[in-house]
Amino acid sequence: MSQNNNNTTTPAVQNKLNAAEAKTHCSLISSSIAASLGIFFLNIAVILFSCRLVHAFLRRLGQHRLVSDFSIGLLIGNSSLLRSTIEEYVIASFANIGTLGFCLYLFVLGLEMDPNSIRRWSGPANKIAYAGIISTVAVAVVSYTLVNHTAPQLGMNHNYGIICAIAVGLSSTSSPIITRLITELKMNKSEIGRLAVRAGIANDMLCTFLLCAGVALHPLFSADKRGIRAGSRGLLNAFIIAIQAVFITKIINPFLILKLNDRNPDRKPIRSLDMAALCIVSVFLCFSSILYGFRPSFNSFFVGLCLPRDGRLSNILISRCNFILTTIMLPIYIVFVCLSSNYKPLIWPHIESDTVFILVIVGSIGAVGKLTGTVAYSIHHGVQWPEAVALGLLLNIKGHFHIFCAHKAAMAGIIDANTMTVMGLVAVGTVIPMPLVVGFLRRRMAAREMRSPMGLQWCETGREVKIVVGLHGPEDVPMAVNVMEAMRVQGGGGGGLVAIVVEMVQMTDKAAASMVHGEGLETVTVTDEGIVDMREQIGFALEAYGQESGDGVTVRRFLAVSAFDDMHQDICSAARESMAALVVLPFHCRQRVDGEMDSGHPGHRIINQKVLQGSPCSVGILVNRSLGRGPVSSFSVAGSNNICAVFIGGGDDREALAYATRMARHPGVRLTVLRFVEAAAAVKAKPWGPGRRILPSTGRRELEQSADEEFFAGFYDRYVAGGKGVGYIEKQVRSGEDTMAALKGVEAHYQLFVLGSGKDRLSSLTAGMSEWAEFPELGPVGDVMASSDFSVSASVMVIQQHRVARRYNVIDEDFLPY
Template identity: 20%
Template sequence: MSITHNHYYLNSTITQQVCIRKPAWYPKQHLVEFPSLVLQLQLIVVYCLTQALHHTLFKHFGLPPLASQLTAGVILSPELYNGKMKVLKRAHESIFPEMSSDVWKGVAMLGFSLSIFIISVKTDFNLIKRTGKKPIVIGLLVLILTTFWNTTVALIYGKLTNLDKDQKQMRELTASASVLALSTFPVIAVLLSDLKLLNSELGRLALSCGIIGEVVGVSNTLVTKSIHHTITLLKQHKKRQVILQVGNRVVGLIAFLLCVIYIVRPWMTKIIKHTPKGRPVKDTYFIFVILLMLVGGIITDINGEFVIVGCFVMGAAVPAGPPLGSAIVNKFDTFILGILQPFLITMSAMRANVLQINFQDKLIRGELLVTLSAFAAKTIICLGCGWHYDMATSDALALAAIVSSKGIVDIGIYNMFIDSQMIGDSTYAYLILVTTVGAIIIPITITYLYHPLRKYAGYENRDIVTINSEAHLRIIACISRPDHVFAFAHLLALSNPSKNSMIVDVLHLIKLAGRAQPIFIAHDLQEGNASENMSYSEDVISAFSSILKRANMESLFTHFYTTVSQPKAMHGDICTLALDNLASLIVLPYHRKLSTLDGSIESEDPALRALNNNILERAPCSVGIFINRGTIKLPTFETSNLTSISVESQSTEKNEFSAAVIFIGGTDDQEAVSYAKRMSLGSKVWVLVIRIVAFGDDSELDLHDFKTLSEIREYKTNNPQFNYSEQVVRDGSQTAKMLRSITEEFDLIIVGRRHKMDCPQTSGLQQWSEVNELGILGDILASPDFPGNKTSILVIQHQKQWTFKGYK
């Protein structure tokens, strides 16, 4: 069976006949529905193969999905199926017939256009105004100097090898040199997100450099394409046509940009203002924005530019973040990132004959030379800038690897170049091969060179035990939901809050939505646009300030911050803030919301739980997880209620709050006692330290445990608010029974997170532990079926010490 396709170029018609083999499994006698069926099969095969490669192989080496998608394309290359196994060859021809190329190219191009639009929506171009001098200098130098150097190397190589006599090959070499010099923001953002480095210092620097390079790079691409088109017409002696076409193109593009700036952008801003806070944008507006994106692509195509230019400009016109930008991203992101992008990348790699690249060809050798020169130029520039700005050599090399990475944007450019005949099949195959090799090598190189935890390494104590009792205790209080405001006000009310004893940094955690780059705001400094920054956490700041005032804690030193980031990378901002502000304790909210009526679980937040685990693993200071079961109006403590505990001495006065510390031994329990001692310095809190002793245990105490117990006994003689008691247990079941008997008597119970594995006091309890980040005792106390629905719990982990080989 044959199908005739007519391709029209200018005024000539080319007729091409291609024979299609109708597969035996296809039941119909015609091919009307065959393209749709083949496209569906291709999508299924690509998705299954890329997911299988990623989850069975590449993911275990820390490689991003891009590597598996490109490798899948190489595996699906037709050259691999031209051997003796005719079954595989026929299967490949049935799923990927030659005539389906027009279909998948159209779908892939649509996916690329939507990807560029979504990427542009996510990008906050105001970052250019807020960024410092350092990323601007590095971003411009990397792009401008690398482009100039690469083009120069290409021209010199063409002159020395007589390649410049072939205008087509020389055009391919210079086009490759320009695209290899690019450092695009979307590619950098995706790579850093996959490596979980978005919130690191190097990640923020690379993002700022990338957005500078993105704006300049897009402008450079437009100019390069226009110059190439103009030179082509001049060589054809069509000077009059040059004037008309270039003039119409410039006027059309300027009119399009003015329309976007003065009509489309204000209209979108008006939509946001008329959308009630917390409510989604109307579907009518949403559909109209998508139509505008398609119209923008048509307009730029009519004016002789790439379709994606109009999509990029329309995406830049959409205000980033909620409600409009985040709504667009939420509706499109999953389909584009999960289906269309992998399909574009895999089919592009399959289209390239990477297995038939001839490295003896002068053009390919030139391509290899400009590839190495581009990487060398970026490395030298990053090393020079790193030396100037006092960066570590390893960090500068990691930055060079990041700005040398290639991804979805570059692959889209390769496809546009080959479709517009700016490059040939061999150059296209080589560029795909370079991208594939880079997708494997660059992530491994970055992981080896850059360690985000390195700045936390050392032996400086950032805990409560070593702080002078008269010094300020600096706490980072993390809030992710409105109810956490009351929870942390509850904890502060129990913690002897005063301007002489405590400084609190309140950090509002917001999940990144509708943006590609994270944001960190110090509200006291009013960085950037003050009104825009305040809008992120206005409700939280006002609510927290109001509660502090109602609780007579307005004299407390309080600073407010906001981080807008992906949950999996948010720990970077929290740890950096704790490190910079010399904090001794990070307090995190519990990932479960517990009912104050019966203690049942109302909701769970898996992302918050993952964040808590990341902080426990990486924090440069002590960490506490607070389980709130109370309110700001706490019950009055009655000493007569303590019937199950033998207390040596206790206050006869009624205290507003009561707290208990469970002490078994270890650094975490020592930290918990130190925090409780600070609480007892105030006149509102009565503290009882309960030491759980194993029956018949005659082993000597650890030196630090012995010192802590000695200080407790001495401290309680001078402070009637502070008391001590011992309870003897045989095993973990008696410990749980003891905890059950006291939970109704206290407003707050403080426990250490970690204890020895062979500890008799907790034996038999490990197998019932469900929430490991709370430790054994914390998990028991926070259990929904455990009594004490009004008792809050604070689980404390002492500071971990980080060390790295070669780092002191």
Template identity: 20%
Template sequence: MKILKLNLHDEGLEMMIILIAKTFFMVTCNHVNEVGVSNSELGRLACTVSLVLDIVAFLFNFAWENITKPVIAGDYWHPLMTIGTYILMFTVCRPLVIYIISYTPEGGHVKETHFLAILLTVLSIHFFSLQVHQFLAVFLFGISLPEEPLSSILHEKLDAITSSLLFPLFSAVYGIRADFNSLNPNSFKIELILIMGAFGKFFGTLVSSMVFGVHLRTALALSIIMASRGFISLITIGQYRLQGVMSREQSTIMQMHILFFTGALLPLVRHIYKPSTRYSTVIRQGVITSSETGTLQVLSCIFKEENLPGILRLLQAFHPSTEKNPIPVIALQLIPLNAAGVSVPILAPLHEIQSSPAYRSNLSRCNRTVNALVSVVRKTNGAIHPQHYISVSPYTAMHNDICNVSHDNHVNLLVLPFHAQWTDYNSSKGFQDPSQPIRDVNKMVLDMAPCSVGILVDRGDQNLANLNDGYRVVIFFIGGVDDQEALAFTTIFANNPRIRLSVVRLKSITKTQSNNGDCEDNVAINSFKLRCVDNERVSFEEVIVNDGGETTNVLVKMKDEIDLAVVGRYHDPGCNQLLGLSDRWCDYPELGTLGDMLVSSEFGFSILVVQE
């Protein structure tokens, strides 16, 4: 500053330097959310680092500004009033809000009187905190409360008005207050200091990250996120401007610096760091490749409680030959994170997360899933013993958790529930409660999964999670890698004495596939027959069909003889068996041509669509 001939005792300049050095947890959470890496290794690292820095900075600043400094000046009332405000907030207001929330049933809507009481409590805390100059007291109060159902309540009631109206107005007002006429040749020196501070923080994060073994691309992305500013900085600048700490020139320069520096660098994170790179470059695992290791690892995803009956029936169908050789199954419970802007996503085994606030706030929902999985262990005498993982993340990034668990646990088949719920075959209502966010997650997983994927369309009895005797499974085999993968998977059903397994190969007289493709199909069929030889519950049938119409007739004739149909997702567009059934007219392209036809209201059985 001496070299640049700037005033060393300028309070506004000191505040600018301190503000550039600070890292705000809320801003970091918002940034990793915007670039879509909130539940990746980078996102969790950035949020954890910023939270630690925020806590340390807050404690030191609180001790100096509100205790040490006033006491030195002989002011004893300010420390007492500040500490009293926090005691009142955590000992009276927090229990009061939790007590009010307890009257809201799970999945129900909060009463208007209860919501107004919570809002009045928050406003009262904000009023008292402003009197003692504690601008972040409301934020600390918010993170001390259980996330559910409060986050859902506030998101539903206030998100539209705060995100779409108040925050844009706030930003516009502070933008109008920027005075470009106040800039002078001396402003370049101030901006140079800000740039040096930002790059110092950037290179400091980069070097320290690489020293501790962080990959270069991850370290670069982390450095950009940590050096970026956000809305908390804008609020602080506005407060300093109103208090006269910063001049018009300084506040204008600071706003321009945040706008251009963050706006130019933060989008680069999308191009530097891609979470899918971690599992997209590995050798992909599949059901067929599991024969080399002798172990089939299955991951079942659970988006909501309605998915449980179908998943449980599928798990019970995995019947190993001995209890000493159980089939490894992972159950991943996916909980949407509504307040994604200021919350850290979580992915961990159940036993590691049971003591966390995220688990306690979803306690009843998690416990019902746990009890259902325990019942599977009991009904199979321990032959099926699922590992239970919990994922709390926004829908936009949920596919990262699914793919990461699949990659880390060497999963061969990943089972995803269909995004809509079947009502009743007899009522002809078809599907209800379709969830577009869940559908988007399924599509992303289909594109990025490091293993084979199966989409389960459950049409079984929602009140019955047990596998009935004489459960009928049919696989329709046309040809191709997806059908070969589906056939290899259905072999596991042959060990279950409750299941009758049928393989229906739909063949065409006219050959449209390559000889290599026919050869691989024949190898898969012969391998299946060899494994199921002398098994009376397994049957094999070949049916000649010449077009999609004849294929449809075969399926319609068998519809009352099927409980679960297994099909491959992709088939050669030129195959005669699907001639006339175009992908362009599919309502659900993620199910493929054959799966999309089977999901229509004409059929009432469950479907598992497999992608290799």
């Protein structure tokens, strides 16, 4: 009886035992989940740290982050020891993170693009992009057909739908990677760099659109036994996407997104509820495609294209998404792809010849196809063939999206694992040599700068002219607009004008604290309220000029935030990278209301002096008295602006005459050339006319005089004797006093005087004028004309020709061939 009592437990005791057992089981489950989460986050931390560490080293070599992420993935995926440290559930979580990451990637990619640019066929960038796509698709289709018939054992047999998809993928360009490379390697201000970025964006947008549309319509073309049902699904996808685009553009954008942007203007804190509302709406639109069976990753691209690119909320959303992608999601996904792929057939000693052969074929098809169309049209556009080849290689860059498409196609059974491995290697292989290509372009630019002097005198007639215009604030915009308008050639003849407007802002503690580093061509922005207001006023004025009479003028704006001692480096860099022929800067002294010139800003004078010393091209300093009182140009066809070009002699005066010649083609300009000659030489016959001869001479002064006579004779024959409406006056003077008296006598007849600096000129016509110079950087004549005693209404443009001798560090210019 006692034994039975010992073996029998009461219900209360049993409940306590069950509760203890359940508690122990829950604690074991909790500890297991905690351990699993710990391992999961530890793996992520190690992968991200390794990718960042490798990128810190490879970045010094100019490599993109994709190369470092792929290197870490190869190391982990092909090392048995490292691979064993990652659990299977961690790899499955990486797959989910990658899928979500590419929804975000394609959404941001579409949001950064302008879909209207697809319809604009004009422009070299779009045409170069389209030529590369067409040639790559054609080469890919022909090559794959030949390979399938001649070497079927390679396992590349696909239907033409898959071949076309692969061809479009090979013709696509990764615009985020090419933009980042061009920006980090400091090619974003050069013409070839900007052309590559624009062509890459147009190429990427069109190819990504075709691939996403192909995925949506894939059931329509792959209908098998289910025929009608599968085809109707493709039509349903296309129909719903079209309805979604109309819904976003006609309802969401005007009634929600635009109102949210208006509620969050610049210089005010972002409203958290508005930002959350934008994120919720974007997520709902992207993932709504799950309801009708379309992949949300590809649908995200269409949603991004439909949402507005402009607006403060959109810009902040893009920057935040890009930060999350580059630091967390994309590195994890690349590592996951490498873990899912088998790269041993391409690694010694497991190399398989068939895999290597496929790799060579796929890589060659993409490179040959892209180079064929890009180089052909680039040369037709006027790009030299070395730059055209380099441009084709830049546009052959592949990226994350290509790896994502290859992996998804392999998971869906459309392509085999071998082809996926090859596509991943091809994508990374196109990125690795790109720093060498960009370095080649930089060396070509430097060599071209050394070979050819940069100035208006050497610009060919009918070719595009580039100038750099510096602004200190909105008050300088009328000056800049009049300079651009006067150099614009109307009617489409004589080449276009590209004006690079550099807005100069002094670096202060407040400006430095408001600087935001971003991506793209405009890598730095400033959020300071005063600077933002200044830029808005300048932008409105330039837009008003462009809408009214800006045909033939392309305006590019750059913001330079530096100390006054270093500001000249930004201006010279902009002129060098854009291959500009002239830099125009405002004079540091300004005219007061009473007509007198003030003492000026010493920092602005330092900028002008240093630019004159180190500029890679000619420099013009404009003393503005009455040249433009409003934001719109005063140079018009109906009006008449009298301009006087002063010619005494020397390289600076020849450059000033070349500048005046450009202005003389404007129908609103009436040019008169005032030439000063020594009275003792006036009895001689004029050298400009039929049968003129230029006698050979040996001294530097004689060479300068010979160059003056030849240049002026060509100008006289073409514009004065040729009946182009250019006036000519010759003054015989004996000293500097006579020269200034003659200029003072005609001062009231002209709104603008154009003359050369002539600081190095040795002439009796300017003798004694530089002894009491207040502004020696303007030269002897320019110094006197910039003073208040000369005029209260006539502006003065003083031009210094690019010094070729300074470039070669010539000690004695007598040994420099002219």
